[in-house]
Amino acid sequence: MNARRFLYSGVAAVGIIALGTVAYFVQRQPQQPTEQKTVPAQSTSAPTPAGPSGPVSVDVARVTSARLVDDVNAVGTLRSNESVVVRPEVSGRIVKLNFADGQQVKKGQLLIAFDSTVNQAEVEQAKAELGIAKANYERIADLAKQKFMSDRARDESLANVQVLEAKLALAQARLSKLEIRAPFSGIVGIRNVSIGDYVRDGTDLVNLEDISSVKVDFRVPEKYADLVHKGQAIEVIVDALPGKPFRAKVDAVDPQVDSAGRSALLRGRIENPEGRLKPGMFARVRLILAERENALVVPEESIVPQGGKVMVWKVVDGNAVKTEVKTGLRRAAKVEITQGLALNDVVVTAGQIRLSKDGTPVRIVQGVDPAQATASATKS
Numbered sequence: 001m002n003a004r005r006f007l008y009s010g011v012a013a014v015g016i017i018a019l020g021t022v023a024y025f026v027q028r029q030p031q032q033p034t035e036q037k038t039v040p041a042q043s044t045s046a047p048t049p050a051g052p053s054g055p056v057s058v059d060v061a062r063v064t065s066a067r068l069v070d071d072v073n074a075v076g077t078l079r080s081n082e083s084v085v086v087r088p089e090v091s092g093r094i095v096k097l098n099f100a101d102g103q104q105v106k107k108g109q110l111l112i113a114f115d116s117t118v119n120q121a122e123v124e125q126a127k128a129e130l131g132i133a134k135a136n137y138e139r140i141a142d143l144a145k146q147k148f149m150s151d152r153a154r155d156e157s158l159a160n161v162q163v164l165e166a167k168l169a170l171a172q173a174r175l176s177k178l179e180i181r182a183p184f185s186g187i188v189g190i191r192n193v194s195i196g197d198y199v200r201d202g203t204d205l206v207n208l209e210d211i212s213s214v215k216v217d218f219r220v221p222e223k224y225a226d227l228v229h230k231g232q233a234i235e236v237i238v239d240a241l242p243g244k245p246f247r248a249k250v251d252a253v254d255p256q257v258d259s260a261g262r263s264a265l266l267r268g269r270i271e272n273p274e275g276r277l278k279p280g281m282f283a284r285v286r287l288i289l290a291e292r293e294n295a296l297v298v299p300e301e302s303i304v305p306q307g308g309k310v311m312v313w314k315v316v317d318g319n320a321v322k323t324e325v326k327t328g329l330r331r332a333a334k335v336e337i338t339q340g341l342a343l344n345d346v347v348v349t350a351g352q353i354r355l356s357k358d359g360t361p362v363r364i365v366q367g368v369d370p371a372q373a374t375a376s377a378t379k380s
Contacts, residue, residue, distance in 0.1 A: 055361035058351035060315055063341050066297045068329050070290040076218030078238070078281040081269075082184050082210035086111060090177045093198045101190045105182045105208070112193075112205060114178040123175055126168035133161045186210035187275075214270050214277045216248060218285045219263035227289050228253055234268045235286040238277065246270050246277070250287070297334040302347040303327070313348035314341065319359045320348060 092114030099111055137157040143149040182188075189207040193199060216236055220228065234248040247270075254265035268285070270277060304311045310327050313320045325340030341347070348355070348362070355362075 055363040056354045057365045058348045058362045059366045060346050060364050061299050061349045063296050063298055063343055063345040065294045065343055068292045068295040068336055069288055070329055072220050072224055072287045074218040074220055074285045076216045076283045076285045078277055078279055078283055079215040080209040080211050080279040081213045085207050086180055086205045087202050089201055091200050092178055094195055097195055099188050104187050107182055107185045109182045110179055111182055112180040116175055116178040119175040122171040126171045130164040130168050133164045137161050184210055211272055211275055214272050216268045216283050219265055222257050222262045225257055225264040233288040237284045238281045240281055296337045298337055298347050299349050300333050300335050301349040303335055304352055313352055313355055315346040318361055320355045320362050321358050
């Protein structure tokens with residue numbers, strides 16, 4: 001009996017466990033369909049738009065006109081209009097200095113005189129000899145007319161007169177070399193000699209500078225060699241006089257391009273009546289190649305490079321239209337438009353990345369006045 005009870009107890013326990021397992025799975029069974037129904041509901045409601053998207057928010061700017069200057073910047077050096085270092089042609093002792101250091105002198109003014117005692121005596125001797133020769137010639141010529149002297153004697157006397165005339169001219173030329181005069185009006189520098197110095201020919205005595213106008217020499221790259229010509233405007237700024245630009249013009253263009261630096265040498269001229277510009281000053285030169293008064297410009301942000309083309313998004317009736325343009329100069333964050341746009345056209349300056357195709361509606365956020373922005377938004 002005990003064994004039979006034990007068997008019945010085991011069967012009952014197994015039955016209870018089986019019933020519990022079935023109940024668990026039955027309880028879990030209704031939840032699975034619910035999950036399968038929920039997942040599709042989430043996936044169908046997310047990415048698909050219910051209708052057409054709204055306008056794209058963009059910043060815009062109008063095409064404006066501006067004065068553009070096509071220029072080249074270079075560095076140069078100021079030079080005197082005329083400059084010379086005074087040097088003697090003959091050796092001698094200085095007996096007179098007829099100027100003060102830094103003094104303004106006139107053309108032809110005596111600057112330096114050398115001892116001319118010997119040379120003056122040579123001139124007087126040559127004059128005396130020439131006077132005697134001329135008197136002899138006159139007597140011989142008179143006798144030759146009367147047939148008392150031969151023609152040969154008359155010709156020899158004439159030749160002697162001519163020789164002594166040349167001797168006198170030579171003595172006078174040597175005498176003139178002992179006086180150094182100013183070849184042009186200007187300002188003398190600081191002399192290197194004193195009275196009583198004996199100097200050799202070719203010794204540097206003092207420099208003479210004409211700075212009533214100054215030259216500015218500068219170089220530009222060879223690619224501009226065909227664009228520069230005489231008379232073009234120049235703006236010169238020197239570091240010694242900041243904030244004061246000087247106006248000038250191209251005075252000459254060197255026909256030869258430097259093979260070492262591949263650059264062309266230009267020379268301008270600046271009027272300098274006050275004498276503030278000095279030779280040797282460092283100059284910053286702005287060469288004006290061309291000027292345009294009413295060039296069309298847009299902000300740089302509106303330009304969209306695309307392959308080998310340049311594009312902009314133009315706003316037309318509240319829609320963005322991709323437009324190909326031709327560009328010119330770039331100055332102060334502005335780009336010149338030579339083809340493709342007209343004055344007062346509206347172009348997109350920010351938000352182009354959200355414009356996918358032509359005709360995309362846009363909403364103007366910033367860039368024009370409120371009335372225009374409202375009108376554009378109403379159209380879009």
